[in-house]
Amino acid sequence: MAAQHRLVFAAGRRIHLVEQGAGPLVLLVHGFPESWYSWRHQLPVLAAAGYRAVAVDVRGYGRSSKPAAADAYRMVELVADNVAVVRALGEESAVVVGHDWGAAVAANSALLRPEVFRAVGLLSVPYTPRGGPRPSDVFAQLGGGGGEEEFYVSYFQEPGRAEAEIEPDVRGWLAGFYGALSGDTMPGPGAPDPHFVGSGGTLRDRFPVGRLPEWLGERDLDVYAAEFERTGLTGALNRYRNMDRDWEDLAAYDGAPITQPSLFVGGGLDASTTWLADAIAAYPVTLPGLVSSHVLDGCGHWIQQERPDEVNRLLVDWLAGLPAT
Template identity: 45%
Template sequence: MTTHGFIETNGIRLHVVEAGEGPLVLLLHGFPELWYSWRHQIPALAAAGYHVVAPDQRGFGRSDRPGSVDDYTMLHLVGDVVGLVHAFGEERATVVGHDFGAPVAWQTALLRPDVVRGVVTLSAPPRYRPPTPPLRTMRELLGGEFYVNRLEEPEADAEFDRDPRTTFRRLLFTLSGDNPANDPTPIQLVVPRDTAILDYLDEPAELPSWLDETELDVFADTFAESGFTSALDWYRALDRGWELTGAWAGATVRAPALFVGGDRDPSQVMPGAQELISALTIPKVILPGAGHWIQQERPDEITGLLLDFLAEHGRTAP
């Protein structure tokens, strides 16, 4: 049975959805998503004998939304994960992250190896701390037109808030494997300065095969209530987070790890992404035809990969 509740941790209150009993597995969503992104995996992992917890991360959904950009650094996000593990009376967990949740999962394994039994990143390949601040670096490289730089602009809030249903319909379709523009080479997430972000995204004639109107409503209705500002603050805090994690420059993740991506995912062709994926020393799986929203687009395959990983690494200490 799936239950909803709230956990007080790290100075805030997080909405969590949980199911099952057994070793703890945390599922961390990305932007602009919710716990609901894991709706297909939660019951399957619970049925296999795991205690599955999927939070709305800080700034999202029914969780608290602190009011300062400085409240969304990687240290805050990792602190929330560690707090959740301990709040459930556990010493360690397997941490799975998708999109922006992937670096949170990876950095949790890096900063707190004692807490992470294993780590899986979906769509966003794992990377260590770069030598220069990411927002500043991409601004200089692409003249402020890279999507993360466009998302840090104050205009992004109002644009996404204006009609959340349109925002989600265009965003979920454009980055999906169902979008013909991502075959054979995914689109580049570089948005010209004279173009609104949503105007750069495709308007689908119909929803992707993996998303129905009721599911779309869950995302759109939730963000219509909460707004996008606190979720966008994750991007705005990137350089501050880079400054605060200097002590871990050169550190490596030692926990068992897995990366899963899709070959129609635009994040796979971002600057440096292919080189990063090619250089990975951890196991990796690239699903043909899959786009960015991989656990929703290909739920059975992702669930199977997670169950295989958990069977090998999810019940013992690293």
């Protein structure tokens, strides 16, 4: 069965998705700055293994709705979108798998709506329960506190600021951003960290140039660039602009574990894995239903695209072991 593009409507919103296969529903949620296309290697494999694989364009991306209000991109809204997609597809429950921001959306979907999401797979970004200080205060300290460097999440906060860097050359910026976080093209030890902006500079100043990562062909880059050239980056960046709102919205879930069967796969060279090593170590408490956890040596951030065969095998094996629907 070939992959099919669909638009579903729920609660006044439009969600574009790509669907392949028949069987238990597996909902795939991408991160920043990607689209449904980041799951292109998983859709046919999951379909062949007997699953109904569905990759969405998250709100603000691709052909999905792009509300104007910044607070429309808060976590509880994205969880509601996932529930609405499951219902619009005529299903009662699903396994949800996410990468990058999609991992956080998947985790919170499982946390807030356990009756809908029976299992959760997290790629690249570990589960970190809500808690601690206000996120903006934490991020403000990561650049050293003296103003010499600014963490990229803080850089993304002011509406229009990052857009002004990215949108004049979307394709070139994406190529650099993907390269900066890929295992085969990321800056070496001792080079300026591309997660930070130097005083008066831009993120792009620290991106590698001249070579695409092995996983990213020119056509792949064209697909991503064409979408963001059409939509702009504001919808995607608005996810970062809601982290304090999420902290407030989810106060009742402070420290809450996710108890459904879960899977984690990270990249050994990915800052999300190394910086959040304590979160991975806490999985016996925070993910008591964890079936397996894997860190792929030499792999960067774009894990299901950098290592599709390994990730597909881990996903299929994990799905096969889940309780029947």
